[in-house]
Amino acid sequence: MAEIVKEVLARASEAVETFKPVTISKDIDVGFDLGNLLVCDPNPIDTKLLRTEQEVYIKNLARDNTQLIINKIWELPTERFEGALVVKLPPPTTIVPREKPLPKAKPPTRWEQYAKKKGIQKRKKEKLVWDETTQDWKPRWGFRRVNDDKNDWLIEIPENSDPNVDYFGKKKEEKKERIAKNEFQRLRNIARAQKTKVPGVGITPSETPSKQQVKTALAVAKTSVASVGKFTSKLPNEKPPQNLGKKRKFEANLVNFNKEKEKSLQILKELHSKKPKFDVDKAVKTLSNEERQLGDYKQTSKKKTESKRRCKSGGKKGRAIRKPFTGKGKKKGEKG
Numbered sequence: 001m002a003e004i005v006k007e008v009l010a011r012a013s014e015a016v017e018t019f020k021p022v023t024i025s026k027d028i029d030v031g032f033d034l035g036n037l038l039v040c041d042p043n044p045i046d047t048k049l050l051r052t053e054q055e056v057y058i059k060n061l062a063r064d065n066t067q068l069i070i071n072k073i074w075e076l077p078t079e080r081f082e083g084a085l086v087v088k089l090p091p092p093t094t095i096v097p098r099e100k101p102l103p104k105a106k107p108p109t110r111w112e113q114y115a116k117k118k119g120i121q122k123r124k125k126e127k128l129v130w131d132e133t134t135q136d137w138k139p140r141w142g143f144r145r146v147n148d149d150k151n152d153w154l155i156e157i158p159e160n161s162d163p164n165v166d167y168f169g170k171k172k173e174e175k176k177e178r179i180a181k182n183e184f185q186r187l188r189n190i191a192r193a194q195k196t197k198v199p200g201v202g203i204t205p206s207e208t209p210s211k212q213q214v215k216t217a218l219a220v221a222k223t224s225v226a227s228v229g230k231f232t233s234k235l236p237n238e239k240p241p242q243n244l245g246k247k248r249k250f251e252a253n254l255v256n257f258n259k260e261k262e263k264s265l266q267i268l269k270e271l272h273s274k275k276p277k278f279d280v281d282k283a284v285k286t287l288s289n290e291e292r293q294l295g296d297y298k299q300t301s302k303k304k305t306e307s308k309r310r311c312k313s314g315g316k317k318g319r320a321i322r323k324p325f326t327g328k329g330k331k332k333g334e335k336g
Helices: 002-020 047-052 054-073 110-118 168-192 211-223 257-273 280-313
Strands: 029-035 038-040 077-081 083-088 129-133 134-137
Touching: 029 054, 038 054, 047 054, 110 168
Parallel strands: none
Antiparallel strands: 029 038, 077 083, 129 134
């Protein structure tokens, strides 16, 4: 046992000898900025050691400066926070430049502008709300929220409403419309923030339409129903819309027979008058030109056939010359 104790003490003494001292002295005092954990060392650099033992010299220099700033931090007042010893750093004194510029503030939305104009202040609401039906705390918004009507199996219908309408499907469609409206408003706020053209609602081409554009949109909306605006209620002293294009007029199904006959004859007359007239002189000239071209083609083809016949009969172009026999070699049928 005594040998083990001696061995442990020997190792501890060796470890202590390897540790460097905590107190460090320098020729020129260093500057501290504890808010940024910054040390400025104005002492000159030993160029000989830097050239011969670069890594060792830089490590020792960094270790000494780190020890100095740690000593300076422990001089500050300390306190206990959640079982840990904490030091509160003073405000920084050195202005450190940023890598990137400060982010620009987001432009306010239409609701934020309206709330600022009317003096409406945003009140912070609690996320959890007590639900009386389930006797439990539930989130105010989102999944499994309080008073969630998504899983309702019964819907109360007013007395004057149509009982044959699918009110569950109607509720889903209304929710989809609300989601689409919110998404459209979000995109419109983004477009306004980027100073691009904001599309208008409906058929108006701009967000602030003119008087004529509003009249056109109102007339189109009234005539878009099944009755084409026949049973649409009108405002008092409302004038009929203008410059909306010509409306087609159809005749009645039962009309006078003579008028119908005259109309049909007029259509046939117009169809007959549109037929092209037969030009005799032009037709004769075209026919004569075609015959002349056909005669020229026959003459050229006849000349070509005659020249081919001459070549086959032994003309200069088609004569074949046989190589004369010199007597060398063996004739056919001779034996060696």
